Amino acid sequence: MSLSKSLIRQSHFLGTKIRNLRKRNHLTMEDLSARCIRVNPEYAPSVSYLSMIERGKRVPSIDMLEVIAEVFQKDPAWFLDDEPAQQDITPDKGNRGGISGMALEPSFLFSKEILQIAIPEMLSQTGITGRQFAHLLIRAHQESHQNHFPDLERAAEEIGLKRLNLSTQDLMDIARSMGLTIRWVSEAPKDVVDELGVNAKQVVTSFFEPPGSIYLNELLKEYPTRLKYDLAVYVGHCVLHSKEGLKGVLSVGHANTWEENPHEAPCAELNSKHILQAWRDFESSFFAGALLCPKVPFRQLLDRNGYEIDVHQKAGVSPSVAMRRMTVVSPYPHWHYFDAYGQNKLKAVYRGNGIPLPWGNMRKVQNPCQHWAVFRRLSEPQVGSTAQISILHVANEPRIYCCESVNVTDPAGNHRVLCAGIDLNPAIDAQGGHSATIAQELKALCVANDGSAVIPRNIQKELTTIAKILNINWVERGIHSPAQMICPTGAVCSRMAQE
CATH class of the missing domain: 1.10.260.40 (lambda repressor-like DNA-binding domains)
Structure with missing residues (x-):
């Protein structure tokens, strides 16, 4: 033609x-x-x-x-x-967010009218619920903004007055000042089986009944950091949404792979309520983190303590809240965060540095790569936290990541692994280094040594400089352990790739 x-x-x-x-x-x-x-x-x-x-x-x-x-x-x-x-x-x-771009062409197929018809049909055929899709939309929005939501930060600061380490009584007083009544109930964890056939435990930590009653599980008296988080979420709903659409139930260890109401039947239908409710829940959760760990005081605390995970004890919050807030308050923007219950089961994901997922979250991956730090900690639980330098192919080029991981047990009794990490390539380039060359050299060493290699002294020196500039202690610790070659899944092993 x-x-x-x-x-x-x-x-x-x-x-x-x-x-x-x-x-x-x-x-x-x-x-x-x-x-x-x-x-x-x-x-x-x-x-x-x-x-x-x-x-x-x-x-x-x-x-x-x-x-x-x-x-x-x-x-x-x-x-x-x-x-x-x-x-x-x-x-x-660029390197913002974990969602790869695609050309929306032919443009007429991506019109609003066609998408409104096609998306619900896609969800129905794939078995994805409307709420799951809403969470995916929100996560993409969150990652594209690299956790920058100043209006939510300001709203939390006006309520908490930028106080760090609020006590349980402080949170109860704030909740009562919003017209909320607090009552206690008793409910034990239940054994459940998720959609992948994996046994887990589930417990409702709190629930809300209109017009203003919060019911807290007696179990939370043994988990004060979770108690404070639940209260902070309800306060967030009151401040941001005047209790409108307030989420009825907060729970941990529920059977679904994504945040779902355990008393609500999964529905593939997509409607505005799913999107609006999921967005309000996200805003209230983000507000809760900002209320418990206000940006400037928490950043100062992290700076004084070299971003160690155990800083959560000084802040009076759970490791999960502290690590999620790290990705927000750090002046370095290239972070990721995983909260993993097991293979194929991520409770929370944030990928502001573009790192791929270690496994699928809504369908089972048969051959996930076992060299991710989260897999190591899941298969071999350890006391304390560990740091790992990893080489991972992203967009056909090797990148250097460092993460810190820790094992925790939730109030339902489920074992989890929390993992926070950063992409080191932008930091290396910012200091006049050549990250692509360093990453290629580390990759070659890992491939030549069955996927793991001691980091050479010249690279150790350069990365140590970066660690000190970033003031992140666990990056420096990770440098003194062997670097690991990892892949998004085990289908094509980068450790075997001779390039």
């Missing part, structure tokens, strides 16, 4: 390719239009017409496409669908 006949039928990626080429060359639309005018003023696109081309609203003529192709030194046929050139048509999201 000639170029003239194929241009309209094969131009689905054309606008995306032009837009991403322009941005990757740091050109504004005005810049590109001006360069096109210098090539051929007769067929050069105006800024407004170029905008319509990039948005898929117009298809350029062959002559105009040839002018644009000349600017970028490419054959005009390259812009058509026959040569997708994925690295150039995929939106460049």
Whole structure:
């Protein structure tokens, strides 16, 4: 088919390719239009017409496409669908968030009307509940913003007055000042079997009954940090939403892989209530963390203690709350956090540094890589925390991560592993180092030594400098242990890859 006949039928990626080429060359639309005018003023696109081309609203003529192709030194046929050139048509999201970008082309298939029809059908066919999908949307939003929600921080600071280590009585007083009544009930953990056939324990820690009664499980008297968290969540709902849509039940160890109400039947139907309720729950949970660990005081505490996990004791919160807040308050933005009950079962995920998931969360992965720190701690529980330097392929290049992991037991009696970590590549580059070269060298050493290797002294020295600049003690500890080569799953083992 000639170029003239194929241009309209094969131009689905054309606008995306032009837009991403322009941005990757740091050109504004005005810049590109001006360069096109210098090539051929007769067929050069105006800024407004170029905008319509990039948005898929117009298809350029062959002559105009040839002018644009000349600017970028490419054959005009390259812009058509026959040569997708994925690295150039995929939106460049950098290293923000754990969700990979994709070209939403042909654009007409991603219209609001089509998506509103297709998404519920997709959920129904895949068995994903509406609430699970809502949590995925929220997680992508959270990761794209790298946990930056200043309005929620301010709302919590106005209530807690930036006080760190609020007591249980402090939280009860705040709740009562909101017109909430606190009562106690007794409910023991129950044995449950999740959707993957895994035995677990579940316990309702608290629940709410309108118009303003909080019922706390007597069990929480033995877990004051969880008690404070539950109270802080209810306070958050009152402050942010005036109790509207207040979540009826808070629990731990429930059978579902994602945050679900254990007394609510799973539903594949997607409606606005699912999205709104999930968003309100997220906001209230984030508020609770900000109330218990206000940003500036908690950051100062972390700085004084080198981001050690046991700082949670000084803050009067659980390790989970402390580690999640680390990802928020740290001036270094490239963090991840996993809260794992076992293989295929993540309670909480945050990937502001783009790290892949170690396994699927809504369906079973048969061959997960066993060299992730969370797997090591799940299979061999240890006292205290451990640090690990890992090499992992992301977007076809090796990256250096360091994480700190700790074993905990929740109020229901379930064993969990909490893992917080950072991507070291941006920190290395910021200090004038060459992270890609260091990562390649570490990868080669790991591959040559069955997937694990002692970090050479020259790299130890460079990483130690980074650890001291970041003021994260466990990064420095991880440097003195062997680096591990890990993969997203065990299907294609990077440890065996000879490149």
